[in-house]
Amino acid sequence: MRAELFLRLRAEKPLVLNITNFVAMNVAANVLLAAGASPAMACAPEEIADLTAISGALTVNFGTLNAEWVVAMRLAAEAANRAGRPWVFDPVAHQATPYRGTVVAQLLRLRPAIIRANASEIIALAGGQAGAAGPDAGDAVEAAEGAARDLALRLGAVVAVTGAVDFVTDGARACRIAGGSALMPQVTALGCSLTCLVGAFAAVAPGDPFEASVAALAAFAAAGAAAEVGASGPGSFGWRFLDELAALTPAAVAGACVVPA
């Protein structure tokens, strides 16, 4: 299934619309290009619904939030729902401020198909006490697995928690994905970029956001492990990671360590 979705991504090059943060815009566009998708980054409320309607999927990341972007995010999510397109939510550091908390509640009401976040963000989303307030995780993924299952059931969404070993669940099914590299959290916005890649896989997997999420995380795990070989730090890892994403094969995606949980 993962290899098939990866082949479909490469063949169809889906247009993926991303409202993402200033830090991630360039990184994520390059990640999507390397993986084989077609990225569009935008945030103007005036055009966002029209762009959503012509895109295969929408991703929303509120890492560098402001009031105008919130309007665009709501219009885009509503347009995605009208058009029957999946939308993926990355609530970066939503636990940091009351403003983010208000916005996260508004956006969750617009029914994301998939939530992709780190362990601290998922714990806080389920109402728990997170070990970090900023964009970097301060909790292990294992500590967020219960919160992820609860959220998935409560929201009717797939929840993908990332970290050393990722965890994905739709409330009924669940699996863990190992691999990647400890250098990945040392390169900013790789998690944000992964959210965009989840959107790309969701665009070619209509009706199956769980498999789409697993495939995207497996692709990152495979490319991350390969990029670590020969990397001497976060800088060389960054460009090697893009090269490895571009060089990914269906066999490498299928061969990632994905274990039912």
Ligand SMILES: Nc1ncnc2c1ncn2[C@@H]1O[C@H](COP(=O)(O)OP(=O)(O)OP(=O)(O)O)[C@@H](O)[C@H]1O
């Ligand atoms: N210690 C680790 N070992 C292996 N892979 C890791 C490790 N930490 C994170 N990753 C991988 O890095 C990628 C990004 O996940 P991460 O949890 O760091 O996202 P994030 O905290 O949202 O990042 P950002 O907010 O900087 O974009 C995922 O593919 C994840 O599997």
Ligand SMILES: Cc1ncsc1CCO
């Ligand atoms: C560093 C940073 N600050 C806001 S968004 C972002 C990118 C990683 O989430």
Ligand SMILES: [Mg+2]
């Ligand atoms: Mg993040």
